[in-house]
Amino acid sequence: MLKSSLDENILGMTQIQVLSDKPTLIAHTLNLIVDKIHTTLQQQEKFTLALAGGGTPKPLYEALAQQSLPLEKIHIFWGDERYVSAAHPDSNQRMAREAWLDQVDFPSSNIHPMPTGSNDPSVDAQTHDQELRDFFGVEAGEFPTFDIILLGMGDDGHTASLFPKTEALTVSDRLITVGNKDGQPRLTFTYPLLNHARCIIFLVAGENKRPALAQIFSPDGDETLYPAKAVQPQGELIWLLDEAAGAELNG
Template identity: 55%
Template sequence: MTEVKVYPSKSALIAAAQEFIIDKIQNTINQKGICTIALAGGSTPKPIYEAIALSDLSWEKIHVFWGDERYVPPTHADSNQKMAKEAWLDKVDIPAENIHPMPTSAENPQDDALKHEEEIRQFFNSAQDFPSFDIILLGMGDDGHTASLFPHTQALENTENLVTVGNRGESLRLTFSAPLINAAHCVIFLVSGSNKQNALKEVFSEDSNPHEYPSKMIQPQGELIWFADSDAVGELALN
């Protein structure tokens, strides 16, 4: 199921998304006793994480992962882990063992990708299949990339691994593979800004190439929900 929610401003998008995500986490805990969520980086999710930190959730029942990570130390200014910890995780009483960052210390991204894949498989007790996260948060770049799945890169071809090495030019990343994202129960895109209009148009076009606009590859088995502001949508008829 795909749903598109369009809001008149970025602030309205963030307010609606944070309420939706908090409710989704709580409902998942109520139903399953646990919630697994994979976070996105970037500026748009940060106030959402800050809002989650102020909510009254059962932190011991939430397990936090990341959909992608720049291959930098966790103390680096560009680290997605650092941003999420400062905005949310360091402010709440979540057990350390419930936080599952992508490792970036082996000086070999391929080794670290395989290490994290093994951690995910052990957590979900899934030796062969693609495990299903409850919630995966994603952004979209103006080139149509999502997570660290960039146009015409090798990461798009990986249909076997849970975690693979992505790259933006010379900048290396770790990223969930498209099949792992597509195994999720709920995928939520957060898209803001007029610079996203062309990519959004192509992602929703029947004729565009997913390898040119990788966000188009995301077609999960569960819910797919787009939170977008009117600047990103422009004149597109997405509802």
């Protein structure tokens, strides 16, 4: 795909950075997040960060565990969660705790996982929706603003647990909804919540992501088939890619 074939409307609002390899990608993302934490906390009392699951961000979390951060001012959330217990190997919460949160003296009251224990994903989605509203102090019909939401992208173009042609893509009146992956429920941020963010950072690695990226940055790409394309926040949108994923966007 040539640079000229990219959707200029998207590029006008988006930063795309292609890093040489995954370690460089992780190091760059680490520096960006740490800088934003310190800069933001000069202006406000707390910093809100929503984490991504999957394998790509794990080394980032491990690197964050080595940083000196004002943990008492940082509040951690998740953009989506598999509907499993926090002890399950597939849990996004478990991965982040093992890689970062449990490795440092993080105040437990500053960690806000998605609940998955009621045996009813819809009930847990409503519970977390209200938890977010209470934390941010927003009423029904309003959407809070996260300082950073970190997102990944699957090779099918999904992000968070917003999968192609699923009902979750149409939810516009809630913060949290139930996503669906091959019949397995997940909890996920909705588009309106994502798009109210102050900054969204996509972290994408691997050659298998190229076809989806081509569609996401194409004027003809279909948002229902490539859901990451519909993430267009009111604040910054930063795509950070390794060379394997982003070579065709780096021309």
